[in-house]
Amino acid sequence: MINITDQMLFRLGNLNKENMRISYQQSSQKILQNGSDDSAIFSKQLYFEDKIRVYEGIQDQVKRSMTMNDSIDSTLANVKEDLRTIKSSMLKTLNAGMQQSDKKSVATEIQGIRDNFFTWANLEINNEYLFAGSDSTTQPFVKDASGRIVYQGDAVLKQVPVEPNSYRDRGTTGYDAFMYTSDTAKQGESIDFLASEKIIDNAGNTWDFPESINAGEKLDFFATDTITDNNGTTWTLNPLSSTLEDGNGGSIEVVKLNGGYQFKDKLSDGFQDGLGASVTSFTATSATAPALEIRQYDRYGNLTGKVLGVTEIDNGDGIVDGGDDTGLLEPKYRTANVTDPDMIINAKHNIFNDLDDIITTLNGYSLVDGVTPITETEQNDIIRAALDKMTAAFDAVNIAHSEVGSRNKIIKDASVNISAKITNFNILSIENGASDTTKLAMEAKQLELTYAALYSTISRMNDLSLVNFLR
Template sequence: MITQTEQMTYRLSLLNTQQQRLTYQTSTQEKLQDGSDDSMLYSRLILVDEKVRTFEGLKTQIQKTQVQNNMADSSMAEIKKILENIKEQLVKANTATTTDDGITAIASSLAGLKENLFQLANTQVENEYVFAGSDSSIKPFEKDVNGKITYVGNSQLKKVAIEEGSYRERGINGFDMMTYPSSTAYKGGTLTFKETDRIIDQDGNEWKLNSPTNDTLTKYDLNGNATTDTINPVTSDALTPPTYSASMPNVDGTKFEAKTSIFDLVDATVNALKKVDSNGNPISAENAKSLVANYQGEVDKAYDSVNIAHANLGGKNKIFEISLERVSSKLTQFDILSRNLGSADLAQVAIESKALELTYTALYSTISKTNQLSLVNFLK
């Protein structure tokens, strides 16, 4: 009698365990409550869920990058419109029928457009500056008390993951979008540049004049640290401001560019329209007119450079658009696989629940009848 009771209790505990499993599957629609229920299936679920989380992170990062890219694209389009406006106004300034008052108005207009360019160059999205280079936390363009605007970002680009172990460069930096190559020199050639120009080599390193002698160029690495690499001698002419010249290394693959800031170009153009030099000293009307004509050609170069940078940005943006589609597709596939592996078959759960109900009924009926037996009847 005692042995039979123990057997009944054991069988009842098994049924209770099964009931808990079926109740869990019904309420959560998940197949496994504990990893020990099916260790092989649990391992597969862990791997698949890890993939889901990975691609969810990639998708979020790419979507954020797309927002930044779209804003950068919009800003570049506005910058091109401003440069087109500047070109049109310089054509008017070079027209003989334009009065001195008209020239003054054009100078004021260009000064205002410079401020618009400054705002666009510091475009910010979600607390990140889109044209700052690899460190998007710093404001890329700064203005001093004299109104001179300087790029303080770097020549690198921030990399964003678009796939597991695969990264792509995002956007363009300040050198790309607000400077233009006023001079280019290759292996063994001669580079000419102004003191305000930024000199960038084929690897993205910047070379700076050594003050106060300005007779040597020193290489700075991508982190902005001075190296022991130098180029000398650097010569200059007697003009104001002077033009410098330097011979490039006789090494294959050498390419140096003297990049002129579009902000500096606008400042110089405004000064010429006002008939003053960079120090505020008056210049002749003939000299001013010659400078304005020259700067008109420089604005054309600046516009071409910005147009190339905009096209480059568009190509990179397209890569992220395609990457988002691919990552979204993979995420969908892994989501489906995760549900197929981990979801309970509700039809099967219903069948098992009904069978369990019948088993419970039969077991309780047996227990009831057993309890009704007297010792005499049991011995019989």
């Protein structure tokens, strides 16, 4: 009798478990309560949920990128409109009846537009500068000690994922938005460039003269360079210990990178040489000096080992003294011919420099010192030449605007595809993990009948028990 009772309780327990399963599936609409209920279904569920999380993460990044691209798009539209305004105002100043007071008013107007450009060039969303290039944490445009606006970003576009391990370019850089190409060269050609212009190639690398650095910066140099500090002390490379040494016990740790070396750490404030003298700057001078050269730096600012010879064609003293020295107010250079068949190099001219010159000229002052008055004829000649530069600037911004639109279209199309995939994976996940309501209804009815039969059996057994027999 005891054995039969245990069997009944065991069967009742199984029915209770089955009741809990059916109740859970009916209430949650899910087939699995625990992963161990069905390993095949559970593994599929994990796969679908992982895909959903991945694509939702990508969708979030795409949406942020679309917001940034829309901001860039509207900014470039404003820049184009203001460049039209600048050109129109400059043309008015060339009218014979234009008084100097009127020209100064135009200069004030252009000054305001220039300030707007500076603000827009440093546009920031979600702690990202939109025109900085690859390092969006660095302010792209800053004012140097002379008040000139310079670009310190790079030419590398930020990218956004559109699929796992698949990326698309977004936005644009300061090189394309606020600079224009003044000269370009491919294999067998050279370019001319001003000292203030930036040289970049089609791979996003920059080219520059051997550098000087101050506190808070790292020096890049070749092993053959002469390294001197602000005190005139020469520092010698010790490749065995990976240090620069001044011969008096002072040393700086360096690391070998690509074709050259770099300070391991930034030059610190208060750094001293071996004799205790304060060192605030370092300069690398090429072994070919006084011959000039520019060096290729990769997107991370490291030397690659490639160089191009350079010849000075104007010393920038403002005097026409024969040859190619044409009286420019800053040095001008010409590179040797490009030898790499896959490389194209471009000289990028800063729009802000042109605006500064236009403002100074319309205020009636010489570009040499900014204070000496100039004649109306000189003023008009400079403005006419500057009109061509504003046309070049507008064309550059227009191209950048078009490219941003194309990139934004690609990303928006990708967003549609991503949304469709998220929807599909959600449907597959629901179908895979959803309970069968028809089957559950049948199982519930069957369970009800089984309960009734079992309780009927228990009741009959109770009637046949010894206790009832003795009554």
